[in-house]
Amino acid sequence: MKNNILTITLCLAFTFSFSQTDEETLKSIYKTSLTNGMSYQWLDHLSNNIGGRLSGSKNAELAVDYTKAELEKLGLDKVWLQPVMVPKWERGEKELAYINTDGKIKKVNICALGGSLATPEKGITAEVVEVTDFEELEALGKEKIKGKIVFYNRPMQADLINTFNAYGGCVNQRYAGAMEAGKYGAVGVIVRSMNLRQDDYPHTGSMSYGDLPIENRIPSAAISTNDANVLSEALKKDKNLNFYFKQSCQQFDDVQSYNVIGEITGSAFPNEYIIVGGHLDSWDLGDGAHDDGAGVVQSMDVLRLLKESGITPKRSIRVVLFMNEENGLRGATEYAKIAEAKNENHIFALESDSGGFTPRGFSFATNATNFKQVLAWKPLFKPYLIHYFEQGGSGADVGPLKSETNVLAGLRPDSQRYFDHHHASNDTFEHVNKRELELGAATMTSLVYLYDKYGVNPVPEQQQIKD
């Protein structure tokens, strides 16, 4: 009985509605972001003055220093660095690859996958076996694969409206392709780039050898979508063609790095934390403007836009710029570990890591009651053409903070162009539109404002009284 009373009391503390003040506050937040935002200026520096920021690199250090210094200018209550050891992998010299068929050499565009081994210094030359999935690989078996280069050529599915679903349907080729092909004695792996467009950019990304014995670990690289088609066509004419590739990437010992954190301490409930974040590291080929410079600067601007809009948060609002999302998730793991050790109650965590494109809404990982709450706020966002409020995943960096009662969310921008740039040398500042970026920052700030004002339902689903 005592428990039930407690439950009822707690349930009354949050609400399924909003007020006219909220409408006005959102209007002010959007206006401020579009007329006086900082996200684009910060992204310009991060992209053009620093550039690609792979974990453990000099640029990643510069990005830590820069974002900390910028957060310190905002008059937050605290800004600090949270130490974390991160992997360090370097690409080395530009990769080289060609197809040798019919006495002719055709150069193709490849790049080493992150975490891959180098080839021997003189490169690898071998015949190629084209497959579309691991089942096909298994069916071919050792006999047909040993000594060959395995070429994974399953394209992203063009008729899926959400391009992240198309990515999800292909990315195992990149992540586990070398691990699987290595089991059958392949000498190298070439993967079709995770790109829905036909172009000449190879797209890197993380891969893993898992527990594969050292002697079975083989170099793996991505090939551009245009050249994947070239290779596939060439194989149809000459299945015994030779493929040559050379890469000189290298894994070093882990190095010291940091998450960058800024906080406005809550005026009423300082141990209820709301965090907003993106990842500070990026791949090395472009300048990481969309992935995830956009999420970094939008998250920084959330705290600034709250201040500019005259909002004094009741709860503690943190921006967390996570280190090492791309190839280790060490920053996110460390942040969650420390949050748990300090018993910090993270009621809401919002991640922006899907590019700086026009925001369409959010995906929410939470229970039914909390989802019902946020759905009640949806009409507030209609004037800003924010329409997507669905249950689903949140993001890799906030994921470890999941609890029974909190809300994790991911900003969902328009996804059509994301994989044109993802992990490639054309993920650059000029492909980010200022207004689209600023609309994203305003959309995030608005949701943070609402969660700060109304909180979340603190009662686990199974203890709630059903009406």
Added chain:
Amino acid sequence: MKNNILTITLCLAFTFSFSQTDEETLKSIYKTSLTNGMSYQWLDHLSNNIGGRLSGSKNAELAVDYTKAELEKLGLDKVWLQPVMVPKWERGEKELAYINTDGKIKKVNICALGGSLATPEKGITAEVVEVTDFEELEALGKEKIKGKIVFYNRPMQADLINTFNAYGGCVNQRYAGAMEAGKYGAVGVIVRSMNLRQDDYPHTGSMSYGDLPIENRIPSAAISTNDANVLSEALKKDKNLNFYFKQSCQQFDDVQSYNVIGEITGSAFPNEYIIVGGHLDSWDLGDGAHDDGAGVVQSMDVLRLLKESGITPKRSIRVVLFMNEENGLRGATEYAKIAEAKNENHIFALESDSGGFTPRGFSFATNATNFKQVLAWKPLFKPYLIHYFEQGGSGADVGPLKSETNVLAGLRPDSQRYFDHHHASNDTFEHVNKRELELGAATMTSLVYLYDKYGVNPVPEQQQIKD
């Protein structure tokens, strides 16, 4: 009483619902557009092999020939050219402009507005009066304006979410700026480009002298947003600075051109017409990929996608590629005139003329009953992230077809980047994303399919029985 019975009968003939078949048909249409669409390939030709297609130009002729030939390949029931006389204006040599202040020359980026007069061959040099609107101009009066260049510098309002509203709030400076300034004896007009971004591209567009006497007609040009700021800053330091500009544009006699039309004749109601269209002409600076190459190729693909999806239309479906939207609307006027003369019943007309960006929905110009009908179909579009169904304008080319009972609609793509490119030399093919374009074509096809299947309410609002 007889009228009432007729009204009831007619009202029962159309419906406020949809079926499972419709869900499957839409799925098939989107899949076909994304995996087997033609719009991107057509746009490539129109943009890169033909280019900018101003009315009366050689390129406009080539575009007529090309699109007619491509429509003829689709196996439609009829393809024809509808003759229309159009204005012919040529830009001539590249414009030249500079600011002369403090003994220094600063070159700036301008372009003549469409329909403007040339300057004298040696150009115009004069002092500059900066204003933000016509009221300010009137307040200054003849005394302060005579002999000067008027510089309209009211920027597009950044906090409006729909950028077309920001355009609507500024475009009178461009269209009527010379007409107004000419009344007060100004010698030239420079207008801040209709662009929400700060960059170096001047944006052209139509202007008119209205009934202004010949002697008061003055040359007018647009200046890039960056240079508008430069000029404004320079004027703060030196209000007597000189501005020089030179342009050699010219108006010729009207020339023969054409609307391009293709038709699938309706199997059940051949005199009920559904049309889908965009405009074939474009400004001359870029290649007109977004404005309105995108609308042209999407409209062409609507008829093709219907055929590819095995749909046999009950009503007659036409694609109309209108000539001369940009500087005269002669094609649209002619099409509507002939449709009226032939007593063709246009029940639904859909225009795509807002760029080839990710589609968000439609704006509908219709009565309450027909709007209620289309709202009932909205859930069908949710899987495709189409969420914007609002009453409002349709488009310039379909506008003349308005009747009491029909439905006019405009495709509404994401508007954030549209004015980065609109009427400028960077309105080019590489700024159109294939998937975004194809999603637009599929969205248009889906709505055309539904109107063909269900028709519209044929009873005028005031004759309807209210329940």
